[in-house]
Amino acid sequence: MLIGEVARRSGVSARMLRHYDTLGLVRPTGRTVGGYREYSADDIRRIFHVESLRSLGLSLRQVARALEDPAFTPSDLVRDLVRVTEERLARERELLDRLRVIDASAPAGWQDVLRVVELMQGLGSASAARRQQAVLSRPDDVPPPADLLAGAVLAETDPHVAGALRWALARSEGAGAAALAAGARSPDVEVRRRAVPALAALPDAPGVVDVLLGALADPDATVRRHAALALGGRGVAEAVPTLVGMVVEGVHDVAAAEVLGALSRDPDRVGPILTALVAELDGPTAVRLRVVQALVELPGPAASRVLRDLAHDDDRAVALVASAFVEVLEDRGDGAG
Incomplete structure (x- = not known):
């Protein structure tokens, strides 16, 4: 032939x-x-x-x-080919992700494309300072692609850079919420720990409260606490048990007490919150002191009466702290009743 x-x-x-x-x-x-x-x-x-x-x-x-x-023999060669192919696919997936980010940003011209590429390069830097600068140096009139920021915050290990990313996302008017919601359901606990605070910083985008409510049942205590603070700040009563637990455990207890105080401004909630805190007064001195500090955040005469009783407690440390807080309440006019 x-x-x-x-x-x-x-x-x-x-x-x-x-x-x-x-x-x-x-x-x-x-x-x-x-x-x-x-x-x-x-x-x-x-x-x-x-x-x-x-x-x-x-x-x-x-x-x-x-x-x-x-x-x-084929064995070693095939293994090498598998490795090389996986590396190539990883590079191509990275390229595809970049192209999708650029496409989602709806660039009006090549200058817009270059800005997005510059941001991606900055966020991909090994230097935390450069990553932070890439976020903070964006012009106010050029909003960064929210999904790119969301992906970056889910991967960020430096707390300062993560804070800058959350700040930038908070200015995006709820954009990026879907990517963060997916992160809040990730099997990787570290990703969930980054996703929930970022969601908490967003404006009230649709579905955020539902995701945070789901995070209240997370097996990781850190995720639950982030969700509770965020939900409590939004006036969601389901956060109360976790917030009380934070006071008892001494983990972000001051922030938890402040949120409980804000929730207690609703007359229908102050009673259950007071009851939940008082139930923890049977614990050790350290726990009781934190409960006393939380009680002072609650408005109304019922909490004041509990503090007055504690001012005569057999535990001297508890009595001294409660007495001091009673004086504070009387000075600001909250001690009547």
């Missing part, structure tokens, strides 16, 4: 067949009287073998060894 016919039947160009011949990879068995290459059935089978191995990513040199060298 002449080269033109082989090219048509095999799908390998005549030019490539000549290249195979030059390399000694597939040499035609015969020649016609006129000197044209003439391929046998075995030659054509070898062509298909070459193409099959090339389809796996082997170089022509590797193909030649695989076909000629019996000692050239």
Whole structure:
């Protein structure tokens, strides 16, 4: 079979067949009287073998060894090809993600594209200072792509850079909430710990409260506490048990007490919150002191009466702190009743 016919039947160009011949990879068995290459059935089978191995990513040199060298086993080579292919796919996925970010930013011109690329490069820097600068140096009239910021905050390990990213997201009017919500459901606890505070910093985007309510049941205490502070700040009563627990445990207890105080400004909530705090007064001195400090945040005469009773407590430390707080309440006019 002449080269033109082989090219048509095999799908390998005549030019490539000549290249195979030059390399000694597939040499035609015969020649016609006129000197044209003439391929046998075995030659054509070898062509298909070459193409099959090339389809796996082997170089022509590797193909030649695989076909000629019996000692050239596939195991190590295939493992190398797997590694190289995974690396290439990772690079292409990264490129695809970048292109999607640029597309989502709806660039009006190439200058917009360059701004997004510059931000991506800054956020990808190994330097925390450069990552932070990339966020803070954006012009006020050029909002950064929110999904890019959301992805960055979910991966950020430096607390200062994370704070800058949350600040930038908070200015995006709820954009990026979907990406953060997905992060709040991640199997990776570190991602959830970053997602929930970022969601808390967002304006009231649709669905944020529902995601935070789900985070109240998170197996990780840190995630639950972030969610409770955020929900309490939004006036959601379901956060109360976790907030009381934070007071008892001494973890962000001052912030938790302030949020409980804000929630207690609703007359329907002050009673249950007071009851929950008083129930913890049977604990050790350190816990009781934190409860006393939380009680002073609660408005109304009922909390004041509890503090007055505690001013005469058998535990001297508790009595002294409660007495001091009673004086504070009387000075500001909250101690009546």
